[in-house]
Amino acid sequence: MSESPSCCQCCTSFIFTLGLTSLFMWLSLRPSSPSFYIQNFYAPALNNTTNTTGATINTTISIDFKIKNTNKDKRVYYDALNITLYYPQNQSIPVGNTSVPEFQQGHHKTASKPVTVQPVEISWEDAVKNVSSNGTVRFTVYLATSVRYKIIWWITRRHRMKVHVDVNVDKQGKQIEEKHIKLKSAAHDGGSHRPSFSGLSAFFFVLLTVW
Known part of the structure; x- marks a missing residue:
């Protein structure tokens, strides 16, 4: 039994x-954190093929961001993307900033967000000399935002994100990296921002x- x-x-x-x-x-x-990339970075003031002596310097910088929601079944709600630009000669003071209005993104979708930073307050004459002598100059781009995730019918609390990347620019004023440059978590934020x-x-x- x-x-x-x-x-x-x-x-x-x-x-x-x-x-x-x-x-x-x-x-x-x-959920997985969204991924941020720079597709194109252009500083027309450094383009020595178009600039001529006496011409007015274009102090803007154009950046084209690509943002990927890697979640297969979760929508992402973004607060405004706050973008800050630094130049290596003085990393403690931003040389320009701009923002992208809040938006939302469907699951497994990719968004393109072009922005123009203006004016970029650096010594462009020195920057032109540096790129002429060294072949490249470097900028640092920071992006800060908060995101929420929609999981089925539930929307999570906000998760803060701060990422950055160094961009090397050549004598044509363009990024030298041919592929998209991925922004990574800022070091002082303790690494990954995975919710x-x-x-x-x-x-x-x-x-x-x-x-």
Whole structure:
């Protein structure tokens, strides 16, 4: 005569199953941070093929951003993208800034956001000399925003993001990198800005502890 499972065995089995279910839900619902790239970067003042002596210097810089929502089933809501430009001679003071209005992005979609930074306040004469003697000059682009994710019918809280990248510019005023340049998390922000679900994580931890 076979013995029926004990109450303890049933509880253990139930908790284990619930824990696995919680883990699956956490992995499936956890969103991935969007990816930011620079497709084109153009500083016309550094283009020595078009500038002539006595011509008015164009102190603007054009940047074309590509933004990818890598989530297959999650919509992303972006607050305004705040873009700040630095020049290496003085990294503590921004030389220009602009912004992109808030927008939303469907799952697995890519958006193109061109911007113009104006005026860019650097010594353009010195910059032209540097690019002529060294072949390139470098700018640093910072992008800061907050994002929310729509998961089924639920919209998450805001997750702050700050990313940056160095862009090397040649004598034609264009970025020397042929491929898209990916912006990476700013070092002082502690690395990745991958969102987390603290409540679900704590619940899963308690289940494992009890089990």
